[in-house]
Amino acid sequence: MPTRRALGAAALSLLAAPAVHAQGAWPSRPVRMLVGFAPGGFTDIVARAIAEQYTAILGQNFVVENRSGASGTIAADAVVKAPADGSVLLLGHSTPNAVAAALFSNLPYDPLKDLTAVAQLAVHPHLLVVPAASPFRSTAELIEAARVRPGAISYCSAGIGSVHHIACSMLAQRAGVEFTHVPYRGSAPAMADLIAGRVDMTIEGINTVGQMIIDGRLRPLAAGTLARIGPLPDLTTLQEQGYGDIDAQSWVGIFGPAGLPAEVVAKLSAASDQAMHAPAFQRILTTGGSIPASRRGAEFRDFLALEIARYKAVLGDGQIAL
Incomplete structure (x- = not known):
């Protein structure tokens, strides 16, 4: 027969289990969202808008922190080195998360291996x-x-x-x-x-x-794109004007460090989907002509791999001297 002490210990462990689970649920404390560009630019505006949505949806403060410089790679590298617990995220951009892999031979991180692609938010x-x-x-x-x-x-x-x-x-x-x-x-x-x-x-x-x-x-x-831009349908493209197949567009999305827990990825993806339906967030994305994006998780990562390959094809063979 179990002793009174053993029964007491078992009861305490059962009582403690829900509390431990609740404490470990993400997000249990404010989340820092790093932006690789100066305040006031569109990447910063999107970061602050999505941080506001995440705060409302997930019930915890998301705080934007600007770390500009080196084409956004300073912020990306800081997130690579952050704990993979969801406490630090990156509002990523096509430059530090795709172009940099083709451009910089001394890039201190691999955008595909060292960051978790969570949710693409918009294409510009x-x-x-x-x-x-x-x-x-x-x-x-x-x-x-x-x-x-x-x-x-x-x-x-x-x-x-x-x-x-x-x-x-x-x-x-x-x-x-x-x-x-x-x-x-x-x-x-x-x-x-x-x-x-x-x-x-x-x-x-x-x-x-x-x-x-x-x-x-x-x-x-x-x-600057292959197709004419919706809000300016009469503006001809550089290709139509005779300057080749230039396709200039960028995108933004949410990333975390490598190994970001599946629970965090799932919650952020769901929150991103919910944010896309918020009128305030929709206005920020679409007023200026941006296209809302729906790539999440593995689909976003596959897109990122294609982007890196595309930039390497342009930059890696010496077609353009930068």
């Missing part, structure tokens, strides 16, 4: 823009000025290796001209200098430049 088509006060009324005029004065035409980007950088480099290569690259620590400071006329042009996401076009601060010259 890009377009070629100049300041409203620019003398260039067409892509052809811009290219001709670069041909007459090599290096005189400058363009801004969110950093070396960013989608904007690669797209502008591709345009220069296809047109047979030379541009001068001026990198920034994110799109927000780059746009400030573009509007002020301190740089001549860029190829940037419609989510970032859409309102600036509406306000008359920027002038669009071409869609």
Whole structure:
């Protein structure tokens, strides 16, 4: 027969079991969400919007932390090194999570092996823009000025290796001209200098430049994607204008460190699906022309592998000098 002490111990263990389970449920404390770009850019805006949705849906604070620099790879590397318990996440972007794997030989992490792809949130088509006060009324005029004065035409980007950088480099290569690259620590400071006329042009996401076009601060010259952009159906593509199959678009999504528990991935995926139906979040994604994305888990990871292969095909064989 069990002793009174053994029965007491068993009873205590049964009472304690639910409490241990509750304590271990994720998220049990505030979650940090790292962003690799400066405050004010669209990646930062999406991060804060999804953090607000996660906070409401999952009942715990999600706090955005900006760690800009090195084309977003500083933030990505910090998440790679974080505990795989869901306490630190990354609002990832196509630059540090795909382009960087093709661009940097000394990248301190492998985007496929060292990060868990959780949920893609949005895809952003890009377009070629100049300041409203620019003398260039067409892509052809811009290219001709670069041909007459090599290096005189400058363009801004969110950093070396960013989608904007690669797209502008591709345009220069296809047109047979030379541009001068001026990198920034994110799109927000780059746009400030573009509007002020301190740089001549860029190829940037419609989510970032859409309102600036509406306000008359920027002038669009071409869609940087293979297909025309929905909100600007009359804007011809760079391909239609004779500059080859340039397809400039970027995306954002949620990542965690490698080995992120399945419970955390499942909860974040479900919360992301729920957030997509929130009117406030829908407005942020679609007002500027972004396309909501539904890739989750393994499907998102497979897409990431294809993206990396696509960029390696462009950058890895020396087609473009960055």
